[in-house]
Amino acid sequence: xxxxxxxxxxxxxxxxxxxxxxxWLAAYGLFYMLLQPEEEDFxxxxxxxxxxxxxxxxxxxxxxxxxxxxxxxxxATKPFWLGELYIYRLLGLSVQAAxxxxxxxxxxxIIHRFTGFGxxxxxxxxxxxxxxxFNTWAAISTSLSVVVKRAYNFxxxxxxxxxxxxxxxxxxxxxxxxxxxxxxxxxxxxxxPPFGMLTRMAKGEYAKYSLIVGKYSAIKAVACVxxxxxxxxxxxxxxxxxxxxxxxxxxxx
Numbered sequence: 001x002x003x004x005x006x007x008x009x010x011x012x013x014x015x016x017x018x019x020x021x022x023x024w025l026a027a028y029g030l031f032y033m034l035l036q037p038e039e040e041d042f043x044x045x046x047x048x049x050x051x052x053x054x055x056x057x058x059x060x061x062x063x064x065x066x067x068x069x070x071x072x073x074x075x076a077t078k079p080f081w082l083g084e085l086y087i088y089r090l091l092g093l094s095v096q097a098a099x100x101x102x103x104x105x106x107x108x109x110i111i112h113r114f115t116g117f118g119x120x121x122x123x124x125x126x127x128x129x130x131x132x133x134f135n136t137w138a139a140i141s142t143s144l145s146v147v148v149k150r151a152y153n154f155x156x157x158x159x160x161x162x163x164x165x166x167x168x169x170x171x172x173x174x175x176x177x178x179x180x181x182x183x184x185x186x187x188x189x190x191x192x193p194p195f196g197m198l199t200r201m202a203k204g205e206y207a208k209y210s211l212i213v214g215k216y217s218a219i220k221a222v223a224c225v226x227x228x229x230x231x232x233x234x235x236x237x238x239x240x241x242x243x244x245x246x247x248x249x250x251x252x253x
Contacts, residue, residue: 002080002084002088003088003091006084006085006088006089006092007088007089007091007092007095008092009089009092010062010088010089010092010093010096011092011096013062017058020054020057020058021096021100024049024050024054024100024104025100025103025104025107027049028046028049028050028104028107028108029107029108029111031045031046031049032108032111032117032118033111033115033117033118035118040203042118043122043123043126043202044199046104046126046127046130047126047129047130047133047198047199047202050097050100050101050104050127050130050134051129051130051131051132051133051134051137051198052133052137052161052195054097054100054134055093055097055134055135055137055138055141056137056141056153056154056157056158057154058093058096058097058138059093059137059138059141059142059145059153059154060141060145060151060153060154061145061150061151061152061153061154062089062093062141062142062145062153063086063089063142063145063146063243064145064146064148064149064150064151064152064153065150065151067146067149068149068150081244082243082244083240083241083243083244085243086142086146086236086239086240086243087236087240089142090138090139090142090236090239093134093135093138093142094131094134094135094138097130097131097134097135097138098131101127101128101130101131101134102127104127105123105124105127108120108123109123122202122203122204125201125202125204126202128202129198129199129201129202132198132225132228132229132232133193133194133195133198133228135228135232136193136194136228136231136232136235137157137193139231139232139233139235139236139239140157140193140235141153141154141157142236142239143235143236143238143239143242144156144157146239146242146243147242164184164188164192167184190227191231193228193231194224194227194228194231197224197227197228198224198228200224201220201221201224201225
């Protein structure tokens with residue numbers, strides 16, 4: 001019952017969350033009809049909207065608002081570990097995303113069925129990749145929200161993503177074989193959310209290597225999924241530790 005209530009709170013903590021889901025679903029349908037001759041273009045948009053922007057918007061201020069308003073002190077008096085609150089809020093986001101992508105898939109199938117627009121052969125693979133990417137970004141954003149005020153976790157992550165993307169592009173264009181460029185590429189590939197790996201998996205290409213299973217895996221998709229789950233768990237553990245420290249502060253400060 002506690003798990004259900006905490007996960008439900010994640011969904012209903014702000015009214016705009018319902019509106020965000022509706023806007024995103026409408027955007028999928030619109031782009032699907034507009035880009036229906038170009039299957040890959042649409043799926044890339046689906047991946048960016050659903051896997052990257054959606055978790056940032058839904059997790060904006062997920063703990064920062066409670067901490068800034070002082071509500072976290074009230075929650076700290078509840079008979080449960082604050083790390084549990086983090087875990088169930090993150091799971092609440094993940095369940096939200098799973099339902100969201102199932103509805104999105106049904107919506108696109110209905111549009112395809114009645115209009116004949118687009119192609120749906122790889123739809124399930126792209127939606128699954130979107131969900132995996134959603135979880136990694138949600139874990140990072142939720143952890144960051146423990147230490148920044150209000151909804152600044154959204155702004156910070158968006159700015160960091162743009163900065164590293166720009167830096168990586170500049171270095172790769174000017175000095176593609178430079179040691180610093182290779183280090184940054186390795187960092188982005190193995191430590192940051194695995195955009196490239198998940199994109200190749202959704203396309204059916206799969207990643208050649210991943211952090212844990214890597215080239216020793218016979219099934220590259222399993223390696224990619226394993227790598228993504230490990231990253232999500234790592235980001236989540238970091239957030240649990242941060243929030244647990246906040247519990248200590250609330251109890252004694």
